[in-house]
Amino acid sequence: MTPERYRRICETLDRRQPDMTVIMDGVHKPHNIAAIVRTCDAVGILDVHAILPKNRARVAAGTAMGSQRWVKVHKHEDSTPVIRELQGQGVQVLAAHLSDTAIPYREVDYTKPTALLLGTEKFGVSDEAAAAVDQHVIIPMMGMVESFNVSVAAAIILAEACEQRRAKGFYDQPRIDPQRYHELLFRWGHE
């Protein structure tokens, strides 16, 4: 590993946000998964959860997921246990969801430990997940089409979260525990 590479990896690890995550609840198009995971890397997310029925996981795990070396994608078959576990850890779980009770995405405090759940390309967030999360958030739409592409919606909300965390200095000093830091430093250094 060159010194430049080592420095770049350390800088990235110094900015990782262990208390921010994304749950892709049935998102299945590889280009959407790839774009979401790439955006997660860019805002400092370490772990992403992908809920996929068994027969789909293999497809999505191909190029799209495999190419993402810097974000760990955890696969699950059902979202409710994931939501419950995060809530148990004190994480606010938000669903990007076009419901009547949704609040505008810029009104949320993303400096709290936060998970953002996204729905499927076709049917959106399931009733079950919508009921389990703590809050629905919406990006106001001014046009004829009723929703954004899912990777676009994820990016708009995560960019706001990133901005809020930047303003509060969350990227200015290491936030992950030393053990995970060194594990990742070792792994990334050998990719």
Place this chain on the structure above:
Amino acid sequence: MTPERYRRICETLDRRQPDMTVIMDGVHKPHNIAAIVRTCDAVGILDVHAILPKNRARVAAGTAMGSQRWVKVHKHEDSTPVIRELQGQGVQVLAAHLSDTAIPYREVDYTKPTALLLGTEKFGVSDEAAAAVDQHVIIPMMGMVESFNVSVAAAIILAEACEQRRAKGFYDQPRIDPQRYHELLFRWGHE
């Protein structure tokens, strides 16, 4: 046309922003073009410019572009004349471009007449376009990957533009001239 449909079309036309546009300078993947045009609709953009070499235009004009009934996609073979014409009309042309002189995207005033130029998936913004535009803007990246997906980058910047315009009341009263309004009302009503 049902009264609901009529009302929805009028509401959308009332929010259209004639002084905001996007230039896709060589973006060629259909799913990226589709996502960008869909985002444009959602923030109230009427016209988008697509620069595509002749042999590519046909492919991209297929599903991706055809499905976008609410945004007019103007095709061109070269970006410089488009940039020059917009500048001649008093529009600030911004390139989303990862250059040394780029300023953070949240520091820009998007309530001015604005065009946002995006580069190709692989090579980014051309030297020619980078030199012709008025300003480069960048979305800060905190991770290992060097850039966002192009439709994601477009969405992050356009969402900020939308927010600024919303705060200033730009979506609260009609902004397009009566002739175009009625043309579009007629056309959209018959789609």
